[in-house]
Amino acid sequence: MSTEQTDRPTTDQKTAWSDRPTPTTAEEWLERAAEVSAILAVDAVERDRAGKTPYSEVQLLKDSGLVTLLGPVEHGGGGQTWETAYRVEREISKADGSIGQLLGYHYLWAWAVRFLGTPEQIAAVEELYTANRYFFGGAVNPRDKDLVITSDGDELVFNGRKTFSTGSKVSDLTVLEGVLEGTDKHIFAIVPSAQDGIVYGDDWDNIGQRLTESGSVRIENVRVSWDDAAGYVNREFRPLVYNTLNLPTIQLVFTNLYLGIAQGALETAAAYTRSTTRPWPYGGDNKDSAVDEWYILEAYGDLQSKLWAVEALVDRAGERISAILHGDREAVTARQRGEIAVLVAAAKQRAIDTGLEVSSRIFEVTGARATASSVGLDRFWRNLRTHSLHDPVAYKRREVGRYVLLDEIPEPTWYT
Structure with a gap:
């Protein structure tokens, strides 16, 4: 892949955020994320083809303030919870899975000092990265x-x-x-x-x-x-159970990435169907518009229903783990940690299975011309398929199965 740098953001792009107040509520942060996502969506296909190092995209995350979402308010951060961070990551992933992954990983690594550090280290690192809008890898x-x-x-x-x-x-x-x-x-x-x-x-x-x-x-x-x-x-x-929460936390980063990609795939396909897809003229029940075709309506209804179900499960996991992540580090028990890991495992497998189905079946309801490289619908499947191989989803199914049948919680590992 080329490592040539993309064009830096223009002055207008930078100042577009500088004269606006920092969001103060979860809803306002999600609105900010939606604005950033819309910017990324404009040239997502072209950027995916070029494969250039995303300097300007990361600068956009900085300029918009999204990198400071979890940072302390007193240092210019959002002071928000992980529940909101997951939803912000998901919103960015709708437009560009790569940038959504980078942001999700940034949140995880920015929190690493809280997983492991001393109070003094936490205070120093959070001031450093928040005040300077630093980005983590x-x-x-x-x-x-x-x-x-x-x-x-x-x-x-x-x-x-x-x-x-x-x-x-x-x-x-x-x-x-x-x-x-x-x-x-x-x-x-x-x-x-x-x-x-x-x-x-x-x-x-x-x-x-x-x-x-x-x-x-x-x-x-x-x-x-x-x-x-x-x-x-x-x-x-001095170890704490809290130290091991980094694994279910990043597994839920993965899960929201997959869900966001799948949501973006369906939204992009729907826009294409409305504007471009032609109805089938040889079915005996001819329609004037593709949006009136029964098989197209059935498919979108099926896929959207499945995504809503996954979203509900993912949000439930986000709410549960967020409460623990922002709670007393000393108070977390192995059982709490294990039950969260199981819930995340369940959400992850559903997000992968449904996401792969959505990103594949969208071609059935957009038509042959939607396979053109210029349309770029294939990027959603490629992105989801690539990252979902990070660790075998079969092990996530086994973790849930052992919990259901044997009441066993998974032991902490580098992947659980």
């Missing part, structure tokens, strides 16, 4: 070997390679994770992305999610103060 891929961390006096030194590092190239801050040499201690740290020790492979060239900059990265002698090792006090970490 992450070099954390459990399927690869852990980064090797060595201790050098008051510093930690990270080295290694990760196959995937979504968003890091367009980020201001990158989350690193590795294991301290000679121990079993996993350490997370947040570092500046623009440094010689982070070398991007520029090798992301997949059929979908083409603008996520999810290629490989080499970490070469990146130094971090021991004071910045997330959650470590006197070089020791």
Whole structure:
């Protein structure tokens, strides 16, 4: 994929947001997200084809303030909940799954300090990224070997390679994770992305999610103060169940990405059907317009009903996990965590199955001419199919099944 930079936002694009007050309610933030989504939708097909590094798209997320949605109000952030963050991510994903993924991952990595950090670390990181509207990426891929961390006096030194590092190239801050040499201690740290020790492979060239900059990265002698090792006090970490909520949280990021892509597919197809699709003239019950064709009406009714059902389940999961994420970190129990993970697993599998059906069947109700590359309906299926292979959905079904039959909650892993 080309790593050539897209055009930077114009002055008019930047000032369009600067003279407007920061949203203060969930509804206002969702309206802001809808505005950003509409901007992204205008040239989504062309940008998907070009596959350029999404500098301007990330700048749009910054200029609009969406990157600060979860940040403290006192530092210029939205002070909103994860329930709203998921819905904002979903809205952006309707227009562009790649940018929706980048925003969802940003929210996850911006919250990493809350999952793991000390109160002092939380305060420092949240002020830093919120006041500066910094964007997060992450070099954390459990399927690869852990980064090797060595201790050098008051510093930690990270080295290694990760196959995937979504968003890091367009980020201001990158989350690193590795294991301290000679121990079993996993350490997370947040570092500046623009440094010689982070070398991007520029090798992301997949059929979908083409603008996520999810290629490989080499970490070469990146130094971090021991004071910045997330959650470590006197070089020791005190674990909480809350620490493990990062996994169901990101799994629900995935789920909202899939749902948003599917919603965008159906909305885009419906607009095409209204404007362009022709009725079938050989059925014996000829109609003047495609919107009056019985099989088209039946298909849209079926697909929309399924999406509404998925949305209800996803929103239920978002409400439940948000309450825990914004609650007392010390109070979270293994049972609470496990039941949330099961609910997220159920929502994820339904979003994948329904999303793949929607993004495939839309061609049946738009017609042969809708397969033209210029229409770009294929991007929805390509995006959803690509990312939904992140981890096998069959394991999510098994987790739900064991909960139903055996009352077993899933053990925390890197994917659950």
